[in-house]
Structure formats: structure tokens, C-alpha cells
Amino acid sequence: MNIRILEKDENSIKFILEDVDVAFTNSLRRIILAEVPTMAIDDVIIIENSSPLFDEIIAHRLGLIPLKTDLDAYVLPEKCECGGEGCANCQVALTLEVEATDGPMTVYSGHLKSQDPKIVPVSEKIPIVKLAKGQKLVLEAYARLGQGKEHAKWQPVSVAAYKYLPIINLDYEKCDQCGACVEACPREILELKNGELVIGDVFNCNLCKSCEEACDLEAIKISFDDRTFIFTIEGTGVLPPERILEEAVKILAEKADQLIEEMEKVKGT
Amino acid sequence: MKIKILERTDRELEFELEGEGHTLCNLLRKVLLEDEDVTFAGYRIEHPLIGKPKVYVRTNGEKDPLEAVIEAAKKIKKMAEEFREAFLNSLKGSHYE
Ligand SMILES: [Zn+2]
Numbered sequence: 001m002n003i004r005i006l007e008k009d010e011n012s013i014k015f016i017l018e019d020v021d022v023a024f025t026n027s028l029r030r031i032i033l034a035e036v037p038t039m040a041i042d043d044v045i046i047i048e049n050s051s052p053l054f055d056e057i058i059a060h061r062l063g064l065i066p067l068k069t070d071l072d073a074y075v076l077p078e079k080c081e082c083g084g085e086g087c088a089n090c091q092v093a094l095t096l097e098v099e100a101t102d103g104p105m106t107v108y109s110g111h112l113k114s115q116d117p118k119i120v121p122v123s124e125k126i127p128i129v130k131l132a133k134g135q136k137l138v139l140e141a142y143a144r145l146g147q148g149k150e151h152a153k154w155q156p157v158s159v160a161a162y163k164y165l166p167i168i169n170l171d172y173e174k175c176d177q178c179g180a181c182v183e184a185c186p187r188e189i190l191e192l193k194n195g196e197l198v199i200g201d202v203f204n205c206n207l208c209k210s211c212e213e214a215c216d217l218e219a220i221k222i223s224f225d226d227r228t229f230i231f232t233i234e235g236t237g238v239l240p241p242e243r244i245l246e247e248a249v250k251i252l253a254e255k256a257d258q259l260i261e262e263m264e265k266v267k268g269t
Numbered sequence: 270m271k272i273k274i275l276e277r278t279d280r281e282l283e284f285e286l287e288g289e290g291h292t293l294c295n296l297l298r299k300v301l302l303e304d305e306d307v308t309f310a311g312y313r314i315e316h317p318l319i320g321k322p323k324v325y326v327r328t329n330g331e332k333d334p335l336e337a338v339i340e341a342a343k344k345i346k347k348m349a350e351e352f353r354e355a356f357l358n359s360l361k362g363s364h365y366e
Contacts (some may be wrong), residue, residue, distance in 0.1 A: 003358070260346075
């Protein structure tokens with residue numbers, strides 16, 4: 001197994017994963033989407049709401065606000081010592097109190113005041129509701145760790161996807177430089193330079209085979225390497241992408257451990 | 270994860286993996302099939318909303334199917350560790366730190 005990072009920034013990562021099968025890669029992708037825990041608001045107590053929106057719509061919008069997650073300080077409620085009732089190890093309280101005193105105003109995610117300075121909205125500019133003069137919104141919200149399989153608001157990523165490494169085979173003997181494939185490629189990978197067909201960024205190929213179809217001489221062939229993947233992760237900002245991957249692979253190892261443990265128990269009987 | 274053994278002989282094993290899904294079962298199936306002593310491995314999820322996949326393993330009799338599952342799980346763990354190492358190395362080796 002070998003990994004080469006192609007691109008990386010604060011919220012996203014793109015890498016090449018070599019010498020693994022799809023089963024492993026897909027497990028990893030599925031764990032990232034459904035099992036890496038993140039923080040999100042799950043319980044809201046509305047104290048006063050004279051806004052035009054119903055309580056439940058506001059609660060739903062609050063739930064969808066991505067919160068920066070600290071996985072070292074919090075545990076999933078079902079794994080918490082409190083038994084899921086809610087304590088300082090598994091829950092964070094956020095409060096919001098806004099009144100439109102001088103005319104219409106918008107309530108933003110930035111108005112939420114968190115009990116823990118580490119658990120704050122990823123962006124302060126997510127609108128929640130617009131208030132007219134005199135309207136008021138006062139509430140208490142409780143955020144907890146959760147998993148994407150329960151609700152999409154707990155997904156740490158907006159994109160976690162992979163594709164096989166494309167292989168573009170060009171038969172220079174057959175090619176007559178007609179340029180039909182250059183026209184056909186939706187990703188503009190191919191180019192005619194001084195009467196010679198040049199292959200550009202292979203990673204960008206989406207394996208559509210439009211070039212193959214366009215070529216009457218069968219000079220261009222598209223295939224892929226099914227043991228090499230281009231893996232893309234776009235985080236929502238709740239966790240750094242490298243942490244998301246580390247957590248995912250940790251969860252997979254835990255699953256394997258549990259399976260070994262359970263099977264050893266059966267073996268003894 | 271909760272395991273319920275449905276059938277067990279010296280060359281056949283069927284069990285229910287409560288709380289798991291395609292994420293683990295598909296990988297487990299794949300790794301089991303790489304074992305030379307395993308002649309068949311598969312799983313099915315009878316209802317998509319009830320997460321109780323049934324895994325079935327059959328061996329040629331040379332190996333206890335339960336042992337085959339344990340070996341496969343150990344291989345999965347090794348793969349996970351290999352990935353972790355490769356990933357941390359790639360972070361170190363690149364100009365991203
Ligand atoms: Zn607790």
C-alpha cells in the first residue's frame with residue numbers, strides 16, 4: 001500500500017492510493033461518510049420565538065450548522081459514562097438570544113454562544129432566521145457527537161469519493177492527428193501540439209470513453225488500473241481532512257478487533 | 270457488534286453480524302475469498318433497514334471456518350494499520366505539514 005498526496009488544503013485532500021482492492025477503499029469511504037463522529041446540535045429548547053418561523057424549522061436549521069469538533073475531548077453519548085443522559089463529556093450547551101430592537105435583522109450562526117470555546121460554528125455567517133423589528137429569539141441548544149448513519153448533519157464531509165486511475169493508451173502508428181478525440185473529450189485532456197497528439201492531465205479523465213468513440217481508427221484506448229485509486233475528500237470544516245482519514249482507519253481496525261474478540265469467544269464454546 | 274451463530278460445523282459457518290453492514294461484510298467477504306482453504310464466502314442483508322447481515326463461510330475442511338474468519342479479521346486490521354502508516358508517511362514526505 002502506498003499513498004501519494006496530490007492536493008491538500010485546510011478542508012480537502014486528494015491522494016493516490018496504490019496497491020489495494022476496491023473492497024478496502026470502499027469500506028474506508030463508507031466509514032468516512034457514515035461512522036466518523038462529529039458534533040452537531042441535536043436538542044433545542046426554545047424559550048422565546050416570535051420569529052416568522054416555527055420552532056421545529058429553527059431547530060432543524062440549527063442542527064445543520066457544522067460545528068468544529070474536538071474528538072479528543074468528547075465521546076459518543078452511547079459510549080459515555082453517563083449512559084447517554086448528557087454530561088460534560090458528551091454534550092455542549094449553546095445559547096442564543098437575539099432581539100431585533102432597531103429594525104429588521106438576520107440571526108446568524110455567529111450569534112450562538114458556546115459553553116466550550118472549541119465547539120463553535122465553522123462559519124459565523126450562516127443565516128438562521130430574519131427578524132422584523134421587535135421580534136425575538138431566545139433558545140438553548142445542546143450539541144453532541146453523532147454519526148452520519150443516523151443523520152447527515154453528522155457527516156464530516158460533503159464529498160468522499162474515489163475513482164480508478166485512468167490509463168490512456170495512444171497508438172501513434174494508427175493516429176492520423178485528425179483531432180476528433182480532442183474535440184470529444186469533455187475534460188479537455190487531449191491537445192494537438194504541432195501536429196502531434198499530446199495527453200495532458202490523466203488524473204482528470206473521467207473514463208467516459210468519448211475519445212474512443214470519436215476515433216475511427218481505434219488509435220486511442222481508455223482503460224483503468226483497478227488497484228490504484230484517486231481518492232477525494234472535501235470536509236465541511238468540522239475536522240481536518242487528515243484527521244477524518246485517521247479516524248476512519250481507526251474505526252475499521254476497531255471493527256476487525258471486535259470481530260476477532262467475538263469469534264474467539266465463540267471458539268471457546 | 271453482536272454475533273449470533275446460526276450454523277456451525279467443521280467446514281461451514283453462518284453467523285449474524287448485528288449492527289454492521291456492507292462496510293465490514295463486503296471487505297470481510299473479499300478477504301475470506303483470498304484464503305485458499307475457503308471455497309465459498311458471502312453475505313446478504315435481508316432487509317436494508319434492519320442491519321443484520323448474515324455471513325456464510327465454507328472451507329475445504331482443512332481449516333475451521335471460524336479460524337478463517339479470525340484470520341481474515343486479522344488481515345483487515347493489518348490493512349488498516351498499513352494504510353495509517355502509508356498515510357502518515359505521505360504527510361511527512363510531502364511539503365504539506
Ligand atoms: Zn455523558
